[in-house]
Amino acid sequence: MVGMRDVAKKAGVSLSTVSLVVNGNGYVSNDMRDRVRKAMQALNYVPNELARNLYHDRTNxxxxxxxxxxxxxxxxxxxxxxxxxxxxxxxxxxxxxxxxxxxxxxxxxxxxxxxxxxxxxxxxxxxxxxxxxxxxxxxxxxxxxxxxxxxxIGSDHEQGGRLIAQMLIRNGARHVVMIGGPRDQFFDLAVRGEVEEGSFDLGKTTFPTVRYYLTLEQELTSAGVKYEYIEAGEVMDFAGYHRAVSRALDGVATDGVDAVVSSDIGAAFCVREALSRGISIPDELQVVAYDGTYLTDLAGMKLTAVAQDxxxxxxxxxxxxxxxxxxxxxxxxxxxxxxxxKPFEPNVLIPMTLVPGDTTR
The missing domain is CATH 3.40.50.2300 (Response regulator)
Structure with a gap:
């Protein structure tokens, strides 16, 4: 294997000169630099990236x-x-x-x-x-x-919740079901005893996304729209979304559920299950997705979504x-x-966008 010593010998320079050229550190004359590079090319020498990174205390x-x-x-x-x-x-x-x-x-x-x-x-x-x-x-x-x-860093989840609430209120929704993860996970500091249960402070939660759920809930409640939350399990529990969607759709006929809000995957499950049950979308049931990934185009209908940038x-x-x-x-x-x-921006909120689809009125 060709090493820097071989390059130094071929170029007729010192080992330290080759090291300076390879690592881009320190002064080397143009003549010396050209001799080293020509020797590297002639010997097909490839610098050891790991060694160079250690030299700079960087791994990239x-x-x-x-x-x-x-x-x-x-x-x-x-x-x-x-x-x-x-x-x-x-x-x-x-x-x-x-x-x-x-x-x-x-x-x-x-x-x-x-x-x-x-x-x-x-x-x-x-x-x-x-x-x-x-x-x-x-x-x-x-x-x-x-x-x-x-x-x-994250999306402006309060804005996201408000966009959904304003649209559903405007479209005449009467009973909205939100499908999401375990609620106690969003209130993790209270569950762990780090804040009091009865005086939860949004500024102390480790989950900024909780603002989306709470804003949606507060806006709907203020407008007199019935609201409930169904837990779907952890984020990787796809079977949990199936169960939660099935439970929500059972309420279309019995409890007057006429809107479901969930992540893209929950919303996609909801559309497919509703269509299989003969529930008309969006006439009988409106479905709103939250995230705006590629799944919004793969649910069988174009999903209305609040999209993250x-x-x-x-x-x-x-x-x-x-x-x-x-x-x-x-x-x-x-x-x-x-x-x-340069000082950091401690909290960065990226605006969200409402993308109309075929699943809302």
């Missing part, structure tokens, strides 16, 4: 932790995030906490040992906030609140990760006062 590798890659939402988001990170010269290492035992812990350990440059955390965690802040490495949260000093969310997460890495490098280099690291 970012871990992305999601609950599962089987869910269309996380598949869509990670595809956009991988593209956004690649444009910044960063590669993606994907971890599904459902499909990999202790994946979250392993990734944090890799981050602590500088085997990756940062983590984008998109999965539920039972660790308290001081666990994440004590890592002192670049971390960006997506739809999570992990602790002070860790940026949280995956491209903008991913770009914001990537930008924050790049800034976090740069801040860490600046701090390590004892940056002068005129090169103070």
């Amino acid at each position: 590798l970012v871990g992305v932790i999601v609950p599962t890659i089987r869910h269309p939402f996380f598949a869509t988001f990670t595809a956009h995030l991988q593209h956004a990170l690649a444009a910044q010269g960063l590669r993606t290492m994907l971890c599904s906490t459902t499909d990999e035992t202790d994946g979250e812990i392993q990734y944090v350990d890799m981050l602590r040992r500088h085997m990756m440059d940062g983590i984008v955390m998109c999965a539920h965690t039972s660790h308290p906030g001081d666990y994440w802040t004590s890592i002192h490495r670049p971390i960006v949260a997506f739809d999570r609140v992990l602790g002070n000093g860790i940026s949280s 995956f491209s903008a969310i991913a770009q914001s997460a990537a930008d924050h990760m790049v800034q976090a890495i740069a801040n860490e490098e600046a701090a390590a280099a004892n940056a002068s006062r005129k090169n103070i690291p």
Whole structure:
């Protein structure tokens, strides 16, 4: 195997000169640089990327932790995030906490040992906030609140809930069923005893998405529209969505249910099941999807959806990760006062869009 010593011998320069050229660090004259590059080309020398990264204390590798890659939402988001990170010269290492035992812990350990440059955390965690802040490495949260000093990127879920409520009220809905995950997971701090049950503070939840559910519920209740919530299980429990949809549709004839709101996968299940039961959409039942992934076109009817801007969310997460890495490098280099690291935007909310379909009036 050809090494730097071989290149140095071929070019007639010192080993340190070859190292400076390969690592792009330090001054080397143009003549010396050309001799080294010609020798590398003649010998078909390929620099050791791992060694070069260790030299710069960088891996250009970012871990992305999601609950599962089987869910269309996380598949869509990670595809956009991988593209956004690649444009910044960063590669993606994907971890599904459902499909990999202790994946979250392993990734944090890799981050602590500088085997990756940062983590984008998109999965539920039972660790308290001081666990994440004590890592002192670049971390960006997506739809999570992990602790002070860790940026949280996500959609404006209050706006999303309001868009759905205003449309259903305008369309004359009388009994709306929301299908989603376990409600106690959204109120995790109260369940864990970190806040009082009776005085839940939205600012303390680790799930910003709870604002979508609560805003929708409050808006409908204020308008006198009946509202109920049916739990579908964890995000990866597709069978749970089937059961929840079946229960909701049982209420069309008995309880006057005339609208269902769920994630894209729940809404898609709902349309297919309703059509199989002979329930007319949207005349008897309106269906609204929340997310706006590719499933909105694959349900048998074009789903009306409140769509998240995956491209903008991913770009914001990537930008924050790049800034976090740069801040860490600046701090390590004892940056002068005129090169103070750029401060973070602690919470970034990306606007959502109502996309009309065939499943609402």
